[in-house]
Amino acid sequence: MHKTLLGYVPDQSPIYAIHPFVKVYFLLIVSLFPLFITAPEWNFFIMLFTLALMWYSRVDVKILRIYAPMAISMGFIILLSYTVLGGVHPEYRLLTKPLGIPIYWERIRDATVVYFRILPMIATMVFFLSTSRERDVIVAMRSVKIPFVITYVFAMALRSAGMVLEDFGIVRQAEQARGFDPAGKSLAYKIRKYIMYMVPLFALSLRRTEEFTNALIARGYAFTGKASKVKRADYVLTHYTFRALDGVLVGIITITFIAILVLRYGFGYFGLDDSWFIIWAQSAL
Amino acid sequence: MENQLNQEELTAEQIWELQPGEKRSVGVIHIVLLALLIGIGFVVGAFGSISFPLGFGVNFFWTGIAVQQVGAIWFGAWGVLAASIFPFFSNAISGTPFYVSLAYIPANAVQAFLPAWAFRYYKADPRLKSTRDYLILLAAMIVSSAFGALYSPLVVLKGFGLLTAESVPLFIWGWFGGNVVAGIVFNFILLKALSGVVIRTPSFVKKWWA
Amino acid sequence: MSAVIEIKDYTWRYLYSPNPALENINLTVHQGEFIGIIGPNGSGKTTLAYSLNGLIPGQYHGIKQGGIKVLGKDVESYPTGALQKSVGVVFSDPEAQFTTMTVEDELVFGMENLGMSIPEIRERLEWVVELTDLSPLMLKPPYEISGGQKQRVALAAVLAMRPPIMVLDEPTSMLDPISRRRIFEVLAKLKREQRNTIIVIEHSLENLVPLADRMVLLHNSHLLLEGETRQFFEQMDLLLEKGLFPPGIMQFFHYLKQQGRYDGYLPVTVAEAAEKLTSLLEPAQEGKQ
Incomplete structure (x- = not known):
């Protein structure tokens, strides 16, 4: 198993055949698709397609369990926003009025559109996080010649996040060893105690700044001056080859994006008027 | 390092002004600092985003504000940069779409910048030695969070069509309250507890970059 | 052998620290x-x-006196x-x-x-x-x-x-x-x-x-x-007084020395100690035979 940003992928996954740049490109471009698509069924299809890619990549789909509550709570908030907090609109078609709150068809429709926009965006993010390692992101960034300092800050930020989590665990264990048990305590109590974690966490991170800086300088890294201008060999890139398949995938993603834009703004596709789901829902409600 | 600090008292003016002959320049330590602030913000921000969610990265109690504001007071522009970048990661973990997080950048940058600017401009003491220091911090927190609270739900969430006009106030108050309450809880304590040490370290930023 | 490091009257005090961390250090280190x-x-x-x-x-604020040369050049004259x-x-x-x-x-x-x-x-x-x-x-x-x-x-x-x-x-x-x-x-x-x-x-x-x-x-x-x-x-006495504890074999032979039973150099390896001990014990064993 290979550890990724959000779990593990088996050694035999076909995802390893893909150049890391393609994965980043997929995240950046496919995340944009739903912004230009209004018809929920198309966004739902993008989400299914992304989940199918996860399955094909042999990602443990149990990972989705982390996001299911978030997706549900987001759906609930959107629905709440568009119904209970949706205001009074006599021009809309009233469906029902429970407890005096008017529920309009147009509001339900808009909530559905928004929710189905969000779902594929989350799916692409989860796909990326569950199939990519920190190293993949670095390779992708270096492949497109993003300056080393930016790549490095990114890599180090991920590393330091891991360290903060470790530190958090250590500090928590130390607190528990001194009798702190948050189970069954009030939220105010937990917040008050959470402060106890923050101060040592900050202090440890600040101390690490000095240690890391010394380590970097000892390894000859320079941010300014002549030494900062050396041509880096990017040895890590020797392990990755941008193959024809990668070119084809980038091409497909790009052409699909252009096609969506042309179909949306040139021919009026993906709108609400043509959406069979909306038409069906309207007649059903 | 052994015995690097002692109790020699610095005034608020001395904290922010260069001493005669003092040279400060941008170095590797600032790059490392930026990365570590993003890292700590990522974890602390994600905790808030997951524990107290209102939706789309808006929270009732957003702990990440402490990293944004305290980080920028201590480390100037590096703190502002980190504050703009880390919510991107913490929001991603909590399921906020990529482009929504991207659009939050101005709000996050201002939330960090304003307290940092106020402390430098009014020469407030980050160790919070006087009532004036507390008031400057509180005012900066309120104004900066108000900007974030107005910008994000109005411009971002409304712009992405995620909210109706009627539900915008809930998100404005959620964002504002979530930041100010968490800021009051953490900022004062962090500044009080650690500023005395931080201002004497090579990583402390007197002006904006060094 | 040529000197690769020359430390001359070197003193360093961290800013805000009342006492120097190093004071008046002189040391020369040769190649290899x-x-x-x-x-x-x-x-x-x-x-x-x-x-x-x-x-x-470079990375710490402080006050320096004296100097350190590495490969013949002052440390501070090296570019970043x-x-x-x-x-x-x-x-x-x-x-x-x-x-x-x-x-x-x-x-x-x-x-x-x-x-x-x-x-x-x-x-x-x-x-x-x-x-x-x-x-x-x-x-x-x-x-x-x-x-x-x-x-x-x-x-x-x-x-x-x-x-x-x-x-x-x-x-x-x-x-x-x-x-x-x-x-x-x-x-x-x-x-x-x-x-x-x-x-x-x-x-x-x-x-x-x-x-x-x-x-x-x-x-x-x-x-x-x-x-x-x-x-x-x-x-050895100075080292022990300063709270430093040399390897056990050295302390052991130092003890023998204090007892007047050994007067050579202190061995630095176990093999050397075994050899010295054997030679110390040999006369006694010969006497037994």
Whole structure:
């Protein structure tokens, strides 16, 4: 198993055949698709397609369990926003009025559109996080010649996040060893105690700044001056080859994006008027 | 390092002004600092985003504000940069779409910048030695969070069509309250507890970059 | 042998600190020497290590007097990043030194900073991986391996840059005895095969003493004692008084010396001690027969 940003992928996954740049490109471009698509069924299809890619990549789909509550709570908030907090609109078609709150068809429709926009965006993010390692992101960034300092800050930020989590665990264990048990305590109590974690966490991170800086300088890294201008060999890139398949995938993603834009703004596709789901829902409600 | 600090008292003016002959320049330590602030913000921000969610990265109690504001007071522009970048990661973990997080950048940058600017401009003491220091911090927190609270739900969430006009106030108050309450809880304590040490370290930023 | 490090009347005080961390230090290190530096906590050992590769005064605010020359040039006259080609430092906490996501990236990082080409990097990587026995770990995150492996990675990362001078600041303080021994085996190999100048700051003397050509004692910011290893430990009473505990075999022979039962040099290895002990016991055994 290979550890990724959000779990593990088996050694035999076909995802390893893909150049890391393609994965980043997929995240950046496919995340944009739903912004230009209004018809929920198309966004739902993008989400299914992304989940199918996860399955094909042999990602443990149990990972989705982390996001299911978030997706549900987001759906609930959107629905709440568009119904209970949706205001009074006599021009809309009233469906029902429970407890005096008017529920309009147009509001339900808009909530559905928004929710189905969000779902594929989350799916692409989860796909990326569950199939990519920190190293993949670095390779992708270096492949497109993003300056080393930016790549490095990114890599180090991920590393330091891991360290903060470790530190958090250590500090928590130390607190528990001194009798702190948050189970069954009030939220105010937990917040008050959470402060106890923050101060040592900050202090440890600040101390690490000095240690890391010394380590970097000892390894000859320079941010300014002549030494900062050396041509880096990017040895890590020797392990990755941008193959024809990668070119084809980038091409497909790009052409699909252009096609969506042309179909949306040139021919009026993906709108609400043509959406069979909306038409069906309207007649059903 | 052994015995690097002692109790020699610095005034608020001395904290922010260069001493005669003092040279400060941008170095590797600032790059490392930026990365570590993003890292700590990522974890602390994600905790808030997951524990107290209102939706789309808006929270009732957003702990990440402490990293944004305290980080920028201590480390100037590096703190502002980190504050703009880390919510991107913490929001991603909590399921906020990529482009929504991207659009939050101005709000996050201002939330960090304003307290940092106020402390430098009014020469407030980050160790919070006087009532004036507390008031400057509180005012900066309120104004900066108000900007974030107005910008994000109005411009971002409304712009992405995620909210109706009627539900915008809930998100404005959620964002504002979530930041100010968490800021009051953490900022004062962090500044009080650690500023005395931080201002004497090579990583402390007197002006904006060094 | 030519001098590679010359420390002359060197004093360093950290800004805001009332007392100097190092005071009036004079020391010359020659090419190919293996120097052991010992001293209690707070004696200035780490400050000395940092002063040798420019972290002081580069990264710390403070007041300096005297000077340090490395390879004939004042430390401060080296341009940014240049001194690190000559002086490599391994720190005590291996985890704090890791700057990348895999062991391989960690080993390569320093070489990339020096602007080396891919074939050069590949060649050195093969050499250093073999020397430090790291090949099974190359794709693992450096912070997920054992403590001993971590320190070998940290050492290898510096070795890969092939600095002629290496400074190791308590490289085994966080390791178990077996891992300690492995680190010193690598250092012994380096001393034998590469003729690097090696300076090791250590508390644990069992492994250090057999390798060191010379020893230095720092105490309360001062250089208290310096000399060829055997002569250095002749000052056993002073070392014990300063809270330093030489290897057991040395203390044992020192005790014999005090009892008037032995009058040679103190042995530095177990084999040497066994030999000396055998020769001490031989007359007694002959008498029994």
